[in-house]
Amino acid sequence: MLVAAAVGGAALLAVVLILVVGKSSTATTTTATAPAIATAAKLFAGIPQHGNTIGKASAPATLIVYEDPQCPFCREWNVQTLPTVLDQYVRTGKLKLVYRGVVIIGPDSVRGLRAIGAAAKQNKLWNLVDALYARQGAENSGWITNSVIVAAASDAGANGPAVVAGMGAPSVGATLTTWQSQAKADRLQGTPTFVIERPPAVSQQLPVQGLDPATFVAALAAALQ
């Protein structure tokens, strides 16, 4: 009798937990999607982009951002903190950002990074990264379809069909390989990882205790002092 009660109570508790996790793992796509798309155009407006770099070429320091398009923490940083970094450091010419994509999570990451690499050729990489995060789905569920890429590219102001067509280009594959090698050289252990370059100082990983704007900007300010 008591064991039956324990099993019943446990089953109820477990079902609630599983439903909560299942809901959050599939709902990732919808949270903050609309605001992200609505503000994407404003986010990057007026900031020069070239390939995987955003910001003025004359900026004295560079922040290299290692991300995986399927990584929830990367999305969190892009949505919450990137706008502040752009406003306070990139628009003001203090810093430029360099994107390097790495495959941490799986097959959809490769598709996403190929699309991102193709968008770099249109100088819309950062826009597409943002637009893909706005649509981020469950890991390796096949969410990065051609139609998702075309729609994201459209929001990013890029030519969607050209992005899809360019995903298989050898040069894009070479870019991904280079990013992966650079990640290894920078001793990447997870995403997002941030590396600060400020010649002549030796480049170093940015020690980040949190991805929220206040914590991140404080770490960035300390590194740039």
Add this chain to the structure above:
Amino acid sequence: MRLRAWIGAAAVIGGAIAAYLTVVHYTHTSPICTSGGCEKVQHSSYAQAGGIPVAVLGLVAYVCVLLTAAARGVPAALAGAVIALAGAVFSGYLLWAQLARIHAICQWCIGNDVVIAVVAALCVVRVLTEPDST
């Protein structure tokens, strides 16, 4: 008394694993990993339940089991069994998620699966043998 001590000891081991993964989560560091999949699982959306890291839920559960192990009587035994069995079922679900959805295995999660299964079995035995049991 000996059974409760075993439950407590197992809960301490499970709690240590959960505490380590909680620290890793909040410091945004990578867990020590020989299976190669910890990072992938850690960054998965299955690592959170309603915004709360699963590791934190595990830590809370093990602390609760530890408290029930410290107390005598049927209510404590029953509460411990409910928590441990729910934890075991939930861990089974997360194991499925690792294999079928994330396609990666985290050695810490597997370690936790073993510990919670042991804790659940001991808690059920305790319910069956607790002196006040009817």
